[in-house]
Amino acid sequence: MKIKVIALNTFKEAIRDRILYLLFFFAAVALVFSRVLAVLTVGDRVKIIKDVGLASISLFGVLMAIMIGTGLVYKEIDKKTIYTLLSKPIQRWQFLLGKFFGLVLTLFIMTLAMSLIFLVIVLLHTGRLESRMLLAILFIFIELILITAVAILFSCFSTPILSSIFSLSFYLIGHLSWGLETLIQKTRPGTSRIVLRGLSAVLPDLENFNFKTEIVHGLAIDPRFYLYSAVYGLVYTLFILTLAVLIFKKRDFV
Amino acid sequence: MTMVLEVDNLAKAFTPGFIPKKREILKGISFSVAAGEIFGYLGPNGAGKTTTLKCILGLIFPDRGKIEIFGHPHLSMKGREQLGYLPENPYFYDYLTGAEFLDFYARLFGLKKRDKEDKIAGLLRLVGMEKACDLQLRKFSRGMLQRIGLAQALINDPTLLFLDEPLGGLDPLGRKELRDIIVRLKQEGKTIFLCSHILQDIEMICDRVAIIVGGRVISQGSLRDLISEKVLYTEITLSGIDPALLADLGEPVSTHDDRILLKVFQEDNIGNLMALVHEKKGKIHSLIPRTETLEDIFVEMVKQG
Amino acid sequence: MIRTSGLRKGSATVALVALMFLFCAGIVSLKLAVERIPRKKIPGASIIYIPSGKYLKFATFGYSSLIADLVYIWAIQYYTTYTIVDRFQNLEHIFSIIAELDPRYTDPYEIGALIAVTEAKDLGLAYKIMDLGLAKNPDQWIFPFEAGHFAQRAGDFETARKYYEKTKNIPGAPDIARRLYAAAGFNVSDLKESWETWLEVYNTAADERTKKIAGKHLYQVKSAADINLLKEAVRRFRERYRRLPAGLDELVGFGIVSALPRDLDGKDYIYNAKTGEITPPSIWWKR
Numbered sequence: 073m074k075i076k077v078i079a080l081n082t083f084k085e086a087i088r089d090r091i092l093y094l095l096f097f098f099a100a101v102a103l104v105f106s107r108v109l110a111v112l113t114v115g116d117r118v119k120i121i122k123d124v125g126l127a128s129i130s131l132f133g134v135l136m137a138i139m140i141g142t143g144l145v146y147k148e149i150d151k152k153t154i155y156t157l158l159s160k161p162i163q164r165w166q167f168l169l170g171k172f173f174g175l176v177l178t179l180f181i182m183t184l185a186m187s188l189i190f191l192v193i194v195l196l197h198t199g200r201l202e203s204r205m206l207l208a209i210l211f212i213f214i215e216l217i218l219i220t221a222v223a224i225l226f227s228c229f230s231t232p233i234l235s236s237i238f239s240l241s242f243y244l245i246g247h248l249s250w251g252l253e254t255l256i257q258k259t260r261p262g263t264s265r266i267v268l269r270g271l272s273a274v275l276p277d278l279e280n281f282n283f284k285t286e287i288v289h290g291l292a293i294d295p296r297f298y299l300y301s302a303v304y305g306l307v308y309t310l311f312i313l314t315l316a317v318l319i320f321k322k323r324d325f326v
Numbered sequence: 327m328t329m330v331l332e333v334d335n336l337a338k339a340f341t342p343g344f345i346p347k348k349r350e351i352l353k354g355i356s357f358s359v360a361a362g363e364i365f366g367y368l369g370p371n372g373a374g375k376t377t378t379l380k381c382i383l384g385l386i387f388p389d390r391g392k393i394e395i396f397g398h399p400h401l402s403m404k405g406r407e408q409l410g411y412l413p414e415n416p417y418f419y420d421y422l423t424g425a426e427f428l429d430f431y432a433r434l435f436g437l438k439k440r441d442k443e444d445k446i447a448g449l450l451r452l453v454g455m456e457k458a459c460d461l462q463l464r465k466f467s468r469g470m471l472q473r474i475g476l477a478q479a480l481i482n483d484p485t486l487l488f489l490d491e492p493l494g495g496l497d498p499l500g501r502k503e504l505r506d507i508i509v510r511l512k513q514e515g516k517t518i519f520l521c522s523h524i525l526q527d528i529e530m531i532c533d534r535v536a537i538i539v540g541g542r543v544i545s546q547g548s549l550r551d552l553i554s555e556k557v558l559y560t561e562i563t564l565s566g567i568d569p570a571l572l573a574d575l576g577e578p579v580s581t582h583d584d585r586i587l588l589k590v591f592q593e594d595n596i597g598n599l600m601a602l603v604h605e606k607k608g609k610i611h612s613l614i615p616r617t618e619t620l621e622d623i624f625v626e627m628v629k630q631g
Numbered sequence: 632m633i634r635t636s637g638l639r640k641g642s643a644t645v646a647l648v649a650l651m652f653l654f655c656a657g658i659v660s661l662k663l664a665v666e667r668i669p670r671k672k673i674p675g676a677s678i679i680y681i682p683s684g685k686y687l688k689f690a691t692f693g694y695s696s697l698i699a700d701l702v703y704i705w706a707i708q709y710y711t712t713y714t715i716v717d718r719f720q721n722l723e724h725i726f727s728i729i730a731e732l733d734p735r736y737t738d739p740y741e742i743g744a745l746i747a748v749t750e751a752k753d754l755g756l757a758y759k760i761m762d763l764g765l766a767k768n769p770d771q772w773i774f775p776f777e778a779g780h781f782a783q784r785a786g787d788f789e790t791a792r793k794y795y796e797k798t799k800n801i802p803g804a805p806d807i808a809r810r811l812y813a814a815a816g817f818n819v820s821d822l823k824e825s826w827e828t829w830l831e832v833y834n835t836a837a838d839e840r841t842k843k844i845a846g847k848h849l850y851q852v853k854s855a856a857d858i859n860l861l862k863e864a865v866r867r868f869r870e871r872y873r874r875l876p877a878g879l880d881e882l883v884g885f886g887i888v889s890a891l892p893r894d895l896d897g898k899d900y901i902y903n904a905k906t907g908e909i910t911p912p913s914i915w916w917k918r
Contacts, residue, residue: 161406324386325386326340326380326386
């Protein structure tokens with residue numbers, strides 16, 4: 073119940089943030105621009121529109137998650153609004169979860185809005201409502217949830233600028249999983265290989281949520297893979313949130 | 327007498343930055359606050375007042391020591407249900423209106439809808455903020471923030487109220503109103519823990535005080551015990567007398583036109599002086615005995631500490 | 632007193648605004664001047680220096696198909712910039728990058744091969760690209776089909792036969808692949824045959840994409856046939872009148888041809904009166 077109160081309040085705060093609308097504006101511009109770009113290609117024009125569309129939703133969604141998420145907890149500490157809050161009978165983890173859910177709700181609304189524009193643009197071009205795109209967007213959203221948790225984690229102990237850099241690094245490392253695979257194959261069997269394998273298991277594999285290419289090409293995907301990805305996202309998010317609660321629990325607010 | 331707040335041997339050190347050197351802020355603080363009293367917590371800047379308060383409220387974790395609120399460990403939820411806290415220089419979510427702000431805190435405490443609305447209306451009336459209930463907090467003046475902050479601290483009808491510099495930044499009328507509110511809250515049976523610099527206000531409303539200097543409580547007790555009724559000196563303003571004659575009667579403080587302000591330390595000299603004035607046909611304008619104030623004690627203690 | 636200081640303030644504003652316009656004009660004229668200077672490369676050409684598509688993939692952080700799209704669009708502009716004379720040096724490299732980034736993107740394979748055959752005149756490269764496309768997309772019968780077509784046009788019937796065999800074995804391939812496989816045994820290679828082949832593909836096309844590809848080939852065949860006709864007409868004109876015609880309508884005016892052929896879109900062919908060259912109005916693979 074207390075989590076819900078904080079979540080709704082966080083949602084109210086985030087939805088008023090101008091950064092959100094700036095990023096949304098750019099996303100809308102990119103989506104419309106995709107139609108212009110499509111004119112320059114030879115062959116399949118819809119592919120360009122779909123690729124740019126999904127990439128925009130993904131990129132701007134991640135930027136929103138990072139830019140707002142990294143300020144969420146930090147602002148409360150810096151502006152000292154957290155004092156009156158934590159002196160009340162509310163556990164610190166409830167506060168943190170409330171912040172998390174508030175931002176997730178905000179991102180859900182934003183993703184929905186961007187998806188609508190995207191589907192309309194695709195509809196205008198092909199005359200068909202490509203609902204399969206929503207599947208790709210769903211997994212983009214799962215990735216966003218994970219990134220939000222990471223941003224909040226860093227927000228607990230770091231300034232917004234550093235937190236943004238860390239969160240962005242997390243995102244980039246998460247997408248380099250192919251590189252790591254290649255590196256493992258090229259390394260001779262031995263300690264370095266074992267270390268790399270260990271890293272590959274623990275580091276986030278954000279490519280798990282990347283179904284953009286497959287869905288745009290209309291390729292079939294094993295449903296087990298979808299299930300696995302969703303669960304992986306959920307578990308990793310819980311891991312990050314638990315870490316955040318641990319760090320936040322024993323923090324002195326000087 | 328039941329102790330609502332007991333602090334025992336509280337210690338806290340900080341390590342600023344990456345340097346491993348520790349800086350001790352609190353070096354073993356102990357005091358207790360009884361039910362239904364207004365307790366003043368005083369000290370110079372940097373003595374550790376706010377740190378103590380944050381330890382009690384669970385915002386900082388002390389290295390050593392025990393804190394109990396209503397007999398419960400201070401971090402337990404049971405203890406915290408009965409607390410109210412107004413921080414120094416309060417800053418709240420500036421995009422909320424006054425009413426929304428109080429509503430948020432009310433919901434955190436799980437107040438039912440109807441109780442909530444009555445409570446909020448009542449509190450706004452109490453702190454004189456009814457007209458501002460639809461104004462965004464970002465547009466509040468410092469004094470207004472202080473008042474709405476007090477309203478927030480009272481949202482759950484707490485029996486123990488912590489106020490950190492509540493009278494700072496208020497104009498004289500505001501200070502008087504707030505002092506009256508605090509006294510009224512005491513009459514309703516609440517206990518109030520007050521951190522303040524403004525010694526005149528402390529003197530006016532507190533029952534007991536503790537003075538903290540350099541991380542230690544150097545004095546604790548009821549105000550009356552602390553301040554003796556002894557007269558330090560008497561200030562006399564007179565005119566029409568040759569200053570040379572006054573040399574061994576008292577200490578001149580200032581001269582303005584014909585008037586001289588004297589500090590007379592010995593009681594006998596007052597009689598002598600009056601006789602002199604009468605003899606020389608001079609005039610006494612005022613005669614004020616100065617007793618020890620809290621400020622005197624405070625300054626003395628800080629100097630010693 | 633007040634009026635003059637106000638005047639000074641006002642004139643300061645006017646001066647600043649005038650200065651701004653001056654700078655603006657400067658910027659615009661500089662840009663126009665720079666544009667007139669011929670450039671060796673077009674912007675974005677640094678893509679050429681990327682060692683391999685494999686490594687570029689790592690730098691795309693999950694957006695590889697988008698980057699593939701962008702590189703492809705850039706490549707199209709690059710290969711239609713005729714002022715860059717050595718642009719075919721990197722044809723294989725660039726299209727292999729695109730293939731690495733998004734192996735299932737079929738358009739670049741086709742267009743890459745078409746550029747290789749018709750503009751770079753590098754048949755080997757065209758085969759290479761089509762083979763790569765087939766390897767990554769075993770269900771696309773159009774790749775070996777087009778490769779066979781290139782081989783046939785070049786007169787290499789052995790290779791054509793091999794490709795048509797591959798084509799007919801892919802499920803979904805049109806019937807004509809079988810016939811072409813058979814016919815490749817004979818020395819048949821003329822524009823009429825090409826025209827009929829592609830017309831059949833066009834009419835029996837199962838999807839929009841195949842139809843489009845067939846349409847492109849039809850355009851090419853017709854314009855090749857028309858240009859041959861016009862070239863022959865120009866030659867006869869020159870023989871008779873000892874000069875090049877000033878324009879194509881002179882051919883009609885002097886009775887060399889009864890009417891001017893038009894391309895598949897109904898547009899006129901472009902004639903260069905100085906050199907006598909005739910070119911089609913559209914780049915056939917870009918339609």
